[in-house]
Amino acid sequence: MTHDPVDVAEALDRIGIRISEPPRLVASGWESHIYRCETANGPVATRVYARTDIGDARREADVMRTLATSGYPVPAIRALTTVGRHPAVVMDFVEGTDLWRGPHTHLESATICRRLMEDLHALPVASTPVDPLEWIRGLTARAVEMMPQFGRYAAALWQAPPVDLDAAHCHLDLHPGNVLWNGRPWVVDWTSAQVTDRRFDVLWTRLLAEMYHPQLAHVFTADRPEPWFEAATGFRRLSTVAGMLSTGEHAAGDRLTEHLEKLDVAARWLEHGTGVPVPDVTTLLFG
Numbered sequence: 001m002t003h004d005p006v007d008v009a010e011a012l013d014r015i016g017i018r019i020s021e022p023p024r025l026v027a028s029g030w031e032s033h034i035y036r037c038e039t040a041n042g043p044v045a046t047r048v049y050a051r052t053d054i055g056d057a058r059r060e061a062d063v064m065r066t067l068a069t070s071g072y073p074v075p076a077i078r079a080l081t082t083v084g085r086h087p088a089v090v091m092d093f094v095e096g097t098d099l100w101r102g103p104h105t106h107l108e109s110a111t112i113c114r115r116l117m118e119d120l121h122a123l124p125v126a127s128t129p130v131d132p133l134e135w136i137r138g139l140t141a142r143a144v145e146m147m148p149q150f151g152r153y154a155a156a157l158w159q160a161p162p163v164d165l166d167a168a169h170c171h172l173d174l175h176p177g178n179v180l181w182n183g184r185p186w187v188v189d190w191t192s193a194q195v196t197d198r199r200f201d202v203l204w205t206r207l208l209a210e211m212y213h214p215q216l217a218h219v220f221t222a223d224r225p226e227p228w229f230e231a232a233t234g235f236r237r238l239s240t241v242a243g244m245l246s247t248g249e250h251a252a253g254d255r256l257t258e259h260l261e262k263l264d265v266a267a268r269w270l271e272h273g274t275g276v277p278v279p280d281v282t283t284l285l286f287g
Helices: 005-014 055-069 106-121 134-146 148-157 198-212 214-220 227-247 253-274 281-286
Strands: 024-028 032-037 044-049 077-083 086-092 167-170 179-181 185-187 194-197
Touching: 005 032, 005 044, 005 077, 005 086, 044 055, 044 077, 055 077, 055 086, 106 167, 106 179, 106 185, 106 198, 106 214, 134 148, 134 194, 134 227, 148 227, 148 253, 148 281, 167 198, 194 198, 198 214, 198 227, 198 253, 227 253, 227 281, 253 281
Parallel strands: none
Antiparallel strands: 024 032, 032 044, 044 086, 077 086, 167 194, 179 185
16 A cells, blocks of 8 residues: 555645655555655655554654653654545654665674663653553453454463563564664664563564574573563464454555464464464464
């Protein structure tokens, strides 16, 4: 799902951002497309979401503004707008490439991500009490409501939730594809960000590494096994993909199905941490 560059240009014009040439699609993922838009004051990036709910876009902009005040390397937010029915965030454009295509080896790139993760987790969080499990509790409830086949895994997961929690700012999708490099790193794609237990952050990136780059998984390996957090991470991955497949609310097009064969890793994590077998990943995803 791409957007007409004219619609992107009109969306920017409505909020007072004038561009000098048609927007150019420069990146796309499961959840959004990124357009480079040239202005008199330099290029801006316009991130257009696949979903029509503006909540994700607004929350992402708020998170990035908060982290910028702490000196964390995030692009500056310019504005929020809509392209057709889809929300969009306008931010400074970072000249450079993601870490996968940058000057580093894959191991160096993974190590940079781990360091960025540790820097993020060290930032102070708001003094207002936050339930670090609220987001994952909501995610599992919504998944079961939409896809009942996940019910027995959610029930097993919440029989004995952890109590030794360590809340921190977490990106929850911090991998080399979400770090831009232009002599220094810039972390992008904050759609999933939460104040939650830092183990969710590390384990999500380790899950992605085991799925696509197993030689890098050791960079994100915990000091001790975390079966509950691994099961919750596997549940998040499987239920998110199932939801995307069932609603079509993603930007990956037909490419999404190419990832299904990798999901056996998430299934193993879910099965190990809950004790509930996953007999077939495809059946689970499609109900």
